[in-house]
Amino acid sequence: MSIRLLICAAGTGGHVYPALAAAASFDAAAHMAKGSEATVSLLWVGTVNGMEAGLVRAANIRFEAVRAAGVVGRGLWGGLAGCLQLALGIVQALLIMRRERPHAVLVTGGYAAVPVALAAWLRRVPVLVYLPDILPGQAVRFVARLATRVCVTMDESIRAWRVPAAQVTGYPVRPELLRARELSAASARLQLHLEPARTTLLVLGGSQGARSINNALLAAAPELVANGLQILHVTGARDWPELQHARELMSVETKAGYRSVAYLQTEMGVALRAADLVVARAGASCLGEFPLFGLASILVPYPYARRHQQANADAMVARGAAVRLDDENVAAELLPQILGLVGDVPRLAALRSNAFKLAQPAAAESLANALLQLVPGDAQC
Secondary structure, three states, X not given: OEEEEEXXXXXXXXXXXXXXXXXXXXXXXXXXXHOOOOEEEEEEEEEOOOOHHHHHHHOOOEEEEEOOOOOOOOHHHHHHHHHHHHHHHHHHHHHHHHHHOXXXXXXXXXXXXXXXXXXXXXXXXXXXXXXXXXXXXXXXXXXXHHOOEEEEXXXXXXXXXXXXXXXXXXXXXXXXXXXHOOOOHXXXXXXXXXXXXXXXXXXXXOOOOOHHHHHHHHHHHHHHHHOOOEEEEEOOOOOXXXXXXXXXXXXXXXXXXXXXXOOOOOOHHHHHHHOOEEEEOOOHHHHOXXXXXXXXXXXXXXXXXHHHHHHHHXXXXXXXXXXXXXXXXXXXXXXXXXXXXXXXHHHHHHHHHHHHHOOOOOHHHHXXXXXXXXXXXXXXX
């Protein structure tokens, strides 16, 4: 039995990484659902200039791009241009559907979700929509109307989105994060050239960089190090040259407790395992990756994605697993927030315990199984 699957995930890491995690579970899920002879053929559809292309090809998954763009809030001409891009994308997606004849489609978000889901619906191909964030974006909200099944990360999505039939799978995490979970904190720190017994702060600036977080951390670094912390600062590519220069101006003592890197790909799980506390934006990954490691967090919602990231942060705060710090206050409050948490051992322990309770390490398998259940029983080449 040959099972043909198609993934559409584009735009942000929050859409792409959980789909990659689910894809890594497809073969095992197919064997369990359809028998040991079942094989999976997978195609990933993204956008022309999306960040997902390199990640998908690095995972040895076939990739194709379709045209897509937003249409809301872009003005008259921008909206018309977006409609034209979507129309072209629908034609491209229909051609892909006719050629590939997928048995089921997984959609996690991004503008490409609209033409792909619409083409699948027109071809009568079952669609599973997975919502990584607590609240859906416009594209996911639209394509969910065409979906055969909807899966979500947390119960809060069902209440906020009012989709009572949704299945809660948790946030799928990549296999390398699951492997890193088995490390001790001390061994993880040694892998990252950190002191094995020292309290460790992880600061994530995102793939491009969160300038407000990066600048606030630089200002706070001398006092944080003086108070016994060591810092692993993932700056993001955009701010890396500037922050490298700033590091050169640090005192010898501060440099000794501060390590910065532009980006972590294969070592992200190791960094999460090494940390006692993380400061980060409140993208969808905070709902799955931080709980996986029982990691306390200070979440700073991105101000231009406030609705989505604020909802993510608020869900974690409501579960007692995180502290929310608004972007406009990060410069003044980051240092006292970090020192307050690190200095309050029972509170930090409670945050970590509550985060760990949210962990769903089998989320990738759950999402893969949910998709395979949509494949017809007589699927053949």
